Amino acid sequence: MKKFFAMFKARSMEFVRDKGTFFWNLLFPIVLVFGFAFAFSGNNDTLFKVGVIGQADNSMPFMQMKQIEFVRYDTQDGSITPADVVERLRQHKLDMVLDFTNERYYINKLSPEGPVLRRLFTADADRGTRAASFIQEEVAGQPIRFVDWLVPGVIGMNMMFSCLFGVGFVIVRYRKNGVLKRLKATPVSALNFVTAQAASRLVIVVLTSIFVYAGTNAFLHFMMKGSYINLLLLTTLAVVCMIAIGLVFASRLKSEELASGLLNLVTFPMIILSGVFFSLEGSPKILQQISQVLPLTHFVEGARSIMLEGAGFMQVLPDYLYLGGLTAALLFVSSLMFRWE
Amino acid sequence: MGMASIIEVEHLRKDFGPVRAVDDISFEIREGICFGLLGPNGAGKTTTIEMMEGILSPSGGEIKFRGHPIDQRFKEKVGIQFQSTALPEFITVKETLELFSAFYPDPRSMEEVIELCSLSDLIDRDNRKLSGGQRQRLLLGIAIIPYPELVFLDEPTTGLDPQARRNFWELIERIKAEKTTVVLTTHYMDEAELLCDEVAIMDHGKILERDRPDRLLSKHFQGVLVKIPEPGNPDSLPEGATKKEDGIEIVSGNLERTVRELLEARVDLHGLSIHQPDLEDLFIKLTGSRLRA
Numbered sequence: 001m002k003k004f005f006a007m008f009k010a011r012s013m014e015f016v017r018d019k020g021t022f023f024w025n026l027l028f029p030i031v032l033v034f035g036f037a038f039a040f041s042g043n044n045d046t047l048f049k050v051g052v053i054g055q056a057d058n059s060m061p062f063m064q065m066k067q068i069e070f071v072r073y074d075t076q077d078g079s080i081t082p083a084d085v086v087e088r089l090r091q092h093k094l095d096m097v098l099d100f101t102n103e104r105y106y107i108n109k110l111s112p113e114g115p116v117l118r119r120l121f122t123a124d125a126d127r128g129t130r131a132a133s134f135i136q137e138e139v140a141g142q143p144i145r146f147v148d149w150l151v152p153g154v155i156g157m158n159m160m161f162s163c164l165f166g167v168g169f170v171i172v173r174y175r176k177n178g179v180l181k182r183l184k185a186t187p188v189s190a191l192n193f194v195t196a197q198a199a200s201r202l203v204i205v206v207l208t209s210i211f212v213y214a215g216t217n218a219f220l221h222f223m224m225k226g227s228y229i230n231l232l233l234l235t236t237l238a239v240v241c242m243i244a245i246g247l248v249f250a251s252r253l254k255s256e257e258l259a260s261g262l263l264n265l266v267t268f269p270m271i272i273l274s275g276v277f278f279s280l281e282g283s284p285k286i287l288q289q290i291s292q293v294l295p296l297t298h299f300v301e302g303a304r305s306i307m308l309e310g311a312g313f314m315q316v317l318p319d320y321l322y323l324g325g326l327t328a329a330l331l332f333v334s335s336l337m338f339r340w341e
Numbered sequence: 342m343g344m345a346s347i348i349e350v351e352h353l354r355k356d357f358g359p360v361r362a363v364d365d366i367s368f369e370i371r372e373g374i375c376f377g378l379l380g381p382n383g384a385g386k387t388t389t390i391e392m393m394e395g396i397l398s399p400s401g402g403e404i405k406f407r408g409h410p411i412d413q414r415f416k417e418k419v420g421i422q423f424q425s426t427a428l429p430e431f432i433t434v435k436e437t438l439e440l441f442s443a444f445y446p447d448p449r450s451m452e453e454v455i456e457l458c459s460l461s462d463l464i465d466r467d468n469r470k471l472s473g474g475q476r477q478r479l480l481l482g483i484a485i486i487p488y489p490e491l492v493f494l495d496e497p498t499t500g501l502d503p504q505a506r507r508n509f510w511e512l513i514e515r516i517k518a519e520k521t522t523v524v525l526t527t528h529y530m531d532e533a534e535l536l537c538d539e540v541a542i543m544d545h546g547k548i549l550e551r552d553r554p555d556r557l558l559s560k561h562f563q564g565v566l567v568k569i570p571e572p573g574n575p576d577s578l579p580e581g582a583t584k585k586e587d588g589i590e591i592v593s594g595n596l597e598r599t600v601r602e603l604l605e606a607r608v609d610l611h612g613l614s615i616h617q618p619d620l621e622d623l624f625i626k627l628t629g630s631r632l633r634a
Contacts, residue, residue: 002443005443006440007443009440010432010440011429013431013432013436014429014431014432017431017432177426177427178425178427179427179428181396182421185396185416185421185423186416186441186445187413187416187417187446188444
């Protein structure tokens with residue numbers, strides 16, 4: 001235990017004192033989150049956005065208002081259902097939905113635009129247009145900003161880099177420059193050394209992630225419908241899983257160049273295919289299947305469902321099981337493969 | 342003499358692919374001495390010492406520490422200084438010593454290590470800012486932390502300036518004074534002559550000679566060494582003379598007779614030098630090559 005803590009301390013000090021890496025790990029994700037929040041913050045126009053389902057009656061004065069942008073959804077071909085359109089209203093992507101097929105109109109009671117649009121629409125009804133026969137439906141949903149959706153992705157990406165390079169790359173460097181050889185000549189066991197490295201990284205990355213989340217949340221007030229404990233648990237498991245990937249690379253490689261190349265080979269697909277910056281919805285099925293193999297996908301999707309949909313432990317259980325299983329398998333492989341030299 | 346051996350090497354062999362780096366060598370080292378493993382670069386010194394340290398596994402043969410094959414506990418009883426080691430980065434000399442102290446059940450006190458290796462001026466310095474000589478002192482400090490019964494030093498002064506080398510020899514003398522057995526590899530013969538009680542000269546994976554330095558010298562050189570860089574075209578050469586690229590060399594037991602013979606043979610004595618043969622001369626005689634120092 002004494003050996004473990006000595007190595008844990010040395011590795012953690014190395015991280016904190018390596019100013020470049022330290023600030024890169026903290027500042028990069030913060031800048032990214034704020035950058036995106038700023039870039040997507042403008043309510044680009046003063047128009048109301050109204051979704052239209054079915055054959056619209058354009059003779060209605062409401063339908064001719066210049067201040068309203070009408071977005072028509074074709075629900076006939078099955079690519080989108082009326083429920084999907086209403087979900088967009090719930091997420092504030094639309095301000096109102098008019099369903100001409102079923103003669104209903106929907107507003108989001110948590111949206112400030114809702115009452116205004118209702119007033120305009122009922123004014124139409126008072127004039128005796130077809131609007132009079134529409135029944136009002138209400139949904140309730142907080143607005144999901146892009147940044148709410150993005151923050152799990154950015155934190156997940158930062159976690160991934162920090163774990164893979166902080167464990168994988170660093171141990172390869174130790175092997176190349178002889179630090180591992182020096183340790184091999186002491187009574188320290190490989191298991192003790194590796195656990196200390198992994199534990200130091202786990203604490204560092206979890207603290208960094210909390211700091212980045214809390215720091216940006218103080219200004220941006222992310223939507224959080226689920227439990228923080230659930231989110232922290234998922235984060236911790238995802239970090240352990242990423243460290244396990246790093247350990248597989250760290251177990252044998254001697255060349256930093258090769259390690260760096262291979263790590264990039266793993267991280268790039270995860271950035272693109274794990275839905276960090278954009279959703280894979282509507283992309284080819286094969287890409288979606290590949291994305292389900294990647295651990296980052298399970299963190300990002302799990303965290304989003306906790307934060308944006310209020311998913312509980314049982315709802316993200318499949319993500320927990322996948323990450324846990326993958327971690328166990330990777331740790332087993334790396335323990336078989338590990339060599340000091 | 343008569344002391345028990347601390348480590349025994351029996352028919353040790355190491356192959357790297359088709360290359361046999363160490364070729365069936367056997368020797369034992371008596372407790373409390375400084376043993377020098379000498380040889381040119383690529384002779385197999387480092388491979389041999391790393392097998393003795395338990396870092397490399399032999400392709401054949403056996404190594405025994407106090408009569409038993411080396412095991413896990415062996416690492417608690419030996420101190421090792423590798424030829425080149427990076428130190429953990431971003432930590433200070435003191436923190437490095439603390440780190441390594443944590444690995445041993447009964448480590449030497451920090452003050453003692455600092456005192457023995459003259460590290461007091463450096464304790465708060467970042468490892469990355471140490472000079473070559475300072476680094477070697479810290480690495481020696483790490484090696485002596487466990488109160489080792491046996492210390493391995495692999496070319497500890499290679500690349501150091503003459504001042505730093507002398508300082509380092511002084512530290513090794515301090516460790517020898519503690520009756521610790523020292524195994525040293527070097528390609529500096531002056532270093533070996535000064536520090537070692539016994540040397541083994543290696544080349545091409547084999548041990549060519551092993552004994553006390555003075556005995557080796559008296560065995561191979563009966564007399565003094567006469568060197569003549571530009572002998573001209575002499576009629577004949579005295580007994581014991583060998584032609585070299587850079588002139589002729591004569592091992593002479595009777596200097597007067599040798600000089601007379603040289604004069605009679607009309608050898609140009611310009612630049613003649615006479616000196617007591619040292620390990621370097623022996624080394625060149627045995628390995629047939631100039632030291633690649």
